[in-house]
Amino acid sequence: MDFCPKCGSRLVPTPKSGKKKAAVIYACPKCGYEKGIRGRDAEALPKVIEHRPQEQIAVISPQENPQTMPTIKITCPKCRHNEASWWLVQTRGADESPTQFYRCIKCGYTWREYS
Numbered sequence: 001m002d003f004c005p006k007c008g009s010r011l012v013p014t015p016k017s018g019k020k021k022a023a024v025i026y027a028c029p030k031c032g033y034e035k036g037i038r039g040r041d042a043e044a045l046p047k048v049i050e051h052r053p054q055e056q057i058a059v060i061s062p063q064e065n066p067q068t069m070p071t072i073k074i075t076c077p078k079c080r081h082n083e084a085s086w087w088l089v090q091t092r093g094a095d096e097s098p099t100q101f102y103r104c105i106k107c108g109y110t111w112r113e114y115s
């Protein structure tokens with residue numbers, strides 16, 4: 001248990017979202033002092049952001065050379081280009097239908113089809 005070096009109040013674990021990843025810090029509820037924690041202390045606390053399966057498979061990249069992949073007429077959500085290469089990824093069990101991914105041939109933005 002940690003105590004605030006400024007006012008002596010007990011520090012409470014406080015989730016805090018950073019730019020890259022979520023962190024948990026100890027904060028003083030009285031004066032606002034914050035103490036970063038790392039390692040086992042941080043892991044013992046509940047994770048602030050749970051990565052959903054959708055987010056994980058969204059970063060899957062095709063193994064093939066993008067130039068050899070089939071293309072489809074579809075509007076890129078990022079640059080509005082109208083052509084993207086596509087491929088299928090079997091995400092989990094074979095009983096689930098594969099997810100279709102697209103990659104804009106202009107800007108390289110990759111996204112998945114939401115059914």
Ligand SMILES: [Zn+2]
Pocket residue numbers: 004005006007008009028029030031032033
């Ligand atoms: Zn304090």
Ligand SMILES: [Zn+2]
Pocket residue numbers: 076077078079080081104105106107108109
């Ligand atoms: Zn694009």
